[in-house]
Amino acid sequence: MHEYSMTSQIVESVLEEAKKHNAKKVDGVHLVIGKLTFLGLEQVRFAYEILVKNTIMEGSKLHIEEKDGVVKCSKCSYEGDVKYEDDPTYHIPTPTLHCSKCGGVVEIVGGKECLIKSAKIIV
């Protein structure tokens, strides 16, 4: 839902950084987006296309690397994949806070990133 404003911040940050390096053009941007964020990748791509128009980023390639969620259990100290609910009424797998090992309650320790990792610039 807030993909447009988030992507707008991403584009602004890249443009600012590119300016510091006196870039003539930005050729590509590498994002890392955690699967436990609420960002729809299709909407991010859509917003990106619109936002880069008439900037030195126009035509740049957007590479999105998805990162799995990581949880940690305080009871059995399991650290790893999230347990997903596979109830067919959800249609898409829904993450839960149940430990996949002992059934205890876990805490999210990874997968909430929205990171601009790098950009490819032409000077």
Next chain:
Amino acid sequence: MKEVVKAEEGEVFDIELEADILKANEKLATENRELLRKHGVQAIDVMGAIGSGKTSLIEKLVQELKEKYRMAAFKGDLTTTIDAELIARHGVEVVPINTGKECHLDANLVRKALQRLDLNSLDLLFIENVGNLICPAEFPLGSEKRVVVISVTEGPYMVVKHPFIFMNTDVVVINKVDLAQAMRVDVRKLEADVKRINPNARVAVTNCRSGEGVGKVVKALGL
């Protein structure tokens, strides 16, 4: 000395940015939390569906707790101060936050609103978010506890249709229980849906018009 290495015209570079857009909000949220803690103020987020009774809940909590705590509220809405006025009539300081078009509050808006309050004269701060069961969960604001309000008039599938926000909450309030039968909503089923996603969440069933169940919310929040 060798010649300085310079970029040639048209040369391609990879620049590292390592800038996390969500982390920027998280950092501000941590600063807000530290500021509030320094002044001994506990902030509580109230998030939830449009028209589910977030403001009614805050009104009832303010009435119930006003002998015990000195309170204030932030009221997030796209436009208007209608709800802010509803809370203010109970004699607490309210700072309305109009987001214009944005679907959620963020830590920066809360930081600005905090500057309008005398934190030394407060114990408790309610932060009511924009009515939305999606985005607010992504943006921590600096609170100690988070409440999500839903109500039976939104139908029996509010939790299963918006599972993500329930992962990020401490207390879930199921409001308008007096209308459950007319709406043919099984409140126990809604409660089970919450527990399925977040076994740690505490659930309180309320009627925020009459005040029924509000005591349970107070208890669940440890107030």
